[in-house]
Amino acid sequence: MPELPEVETIVRGLRPRLIGAKIADVWTSGLALRLARPVDRAALVRHGRGARVTAVRRRGKYIVVDLQGSAGAAALLIHLGMSGRLRLQMRAASHDKHTHVVFRLDHDRDLRFVDPRRFGLVRAVVRVDAVPELRHLGPDPLTELDAAGLARAMASSRAPLKAFLLDQRRVAGLGNIYVSEALHRAGVRPTTAARRACGRAAALVDGIRAALEAGIANRGTTLRDYVDGEGGAGENQHALLVYGRQGQPCHTCGEAIRRRVDAGRSTFYCLRCQR
DNA sequence: AAAACACCCTGCCTGC
DNA sequence: TGCAGGCAGGGTGTTT
Numbered sequence A: 001m002p003e004l005p006e007v008e009t010i011v012r013g014l015r016p017r018l019i020g021a022k023i024a025d026v027w028t029s030g031l032a033l034r035l036a037r038p039v040d041r042a043a044l045v046r047h048g049r050g051a052r053v054t055a056v057r058r059r060g061k062y063i064v065v066d067l068q069g070s071a072g073a074a075a076l077l078i079h080l081g082m083s084g085r086l087r088l089q090m091r092a093a094s095h096d097k098h099t100h101v102v103f104r105l106d107h108d109r110d111l112r113f114v115d116p117r118r119f120g121l122v123r124a125v126v127r128v129d130a131v132p133e134l135r136h137l138g139p140d141p142l143t144e145l146d147a148a149g150l151a152r153a154m155a156s157s158r159a160p161l162k163a164f165l166l167d168q169r170r171v172a173g174l175g176n177i178y179v180s181e182a183l184h185r186a187g188v189r190p191t192t193a194a195r196r197a198c199g200r201a202a203a204l205v206d207g208i209r210a211a212l213e214a215g216i217a218n219r220g221t222t223l224r225d226y227v228d229g230e231g232g233a234g235e236n237q238h239a240l241l242v243y244g245r246q247g248q249p250c251h252t253c254g255e256a257i258r259r260r261v262d263a264g265r266s267t268f269y270c271l272r273c274q275r
Numbered sequence B: 001a002a003a004a005c006a007c008c009c010t011g012c013c014t015g016c
Numbered sequence C: 001t002g003c004a005g006g007c008a009g010g011g012t013g014t015t016t
Helices: A004-018 A041-048 A147-155 A161-166 A176-186 A194-217
Strands: A023-028 A052-059 A062-069 A072-079 A085-090 A099-105 A109-114 A121-125 A258-262 A265-269
Touching (some): A004 A052
16 A cells, blocks of 8 residues: 555654644553564553654654654554554544554544554664664665666665665665656666666656655555555646556557556556657 | 475465 | 455565
């Protein structure tokens, strides 16, 4: 579900309403999330109870909620996995069956983490800078990615561009939808080995940015169940150039969009526009 | 070292 | 109508 544009939309929506909020208590379902690991409620309570939210930010596809408590600063690290939702709701609102973590806030509000497939992650961390998952992330495509750096990384990889761009250590935030969209905008084929496409690094940076910015402008892509922090669906599914459009005409040249599957994941592209 | 694969889950859709 | 099988937007750990 959530790639960079969806996470960014959630963060932007939650930020003004969450900053200053005080956590009164934490509830967990007891079921395990990512890698079959249980949520550490004790740590969430220890660092969260009584603390106030000072910032809400995004790093790749991770959401970081900074906290200031009487015992010091800490943060909530949240990843939505494939089916996660993070929503701010009134306490009286009905509970989704797959709710796994609830932060009870002041003013009768709940910050709820709902995740049917349980591939997500909710964890309390003390030093955000030291979190391995975040340290391994590559540059943020909107603010840190540059053509020279991307070209250098591409030069040392034999991986097809599709796999290269999906690797969060290369670029942080792209997922299956936006990789197809970015490659199409850049006019590059997903099967091309990264090292053979170094000359297209600048076009790739532009394509990546354009695809992500379109997604953000449209408040995310809702294919199945993505909603933002207020429960609203996105509109970017209507603006996709290639993803999910196999057999339909390319908007640029009219050729039928192709679909291929690698490692169980679909890639969509135009054979004529992408060389 | 990089790349391929299995695995963690539920829900929804398709075809029989 | 029921059921099996395939598929889904993510990340990690292990093997090659």
